[in-house]
Amino acid sequence: MVITHISPEYTVNIPNEFRQLLAVGQEVAVSADSQGRLVITPIEQIRSVLMESFGMWADRTDLPQDSIAYVDEIRRGERLSQLEPTSDETH
DSSP states (O other): OOOOOBOTTSOBOOOHHHHTTOOTTOOEEEEEOTTSOEEEEEHHHHHHHHHHHHHHHHTOTTSOSOHHHHHHHHHHHHHHHHHSOOTTTTO
8 A cells, every 4th residue: 555645736646656557648537436445547448448348249240330229129129029918818
C-alpha cells in the first residue's frame, strides 16, 4: 500500500511506482468499489477488453450486424410464442 494526499483542489499525486502505468493527459475512469476504494482505470484498457469480447461475435454471420434489430427480433419471437395456444388451451 502506498499513501498519498489529496490536495485542496482534489488532485491526487500519483506515486512514482505507479506513474509508468499512466500518462499525463490520459483519459481515465474513476470508480469506487464495494469497500469504498477508488479505482483508476485507463479508458483505453476498458476499450481493449470490450474489443476482445466483441471479437467473439464479429465473425457470426448468422447474427444481424445491428444489435437493436437483433434484440427486436428476439422480442418478436418471444411475443409470438406467448400468443401461440398451448395444447391445454385447445381442448
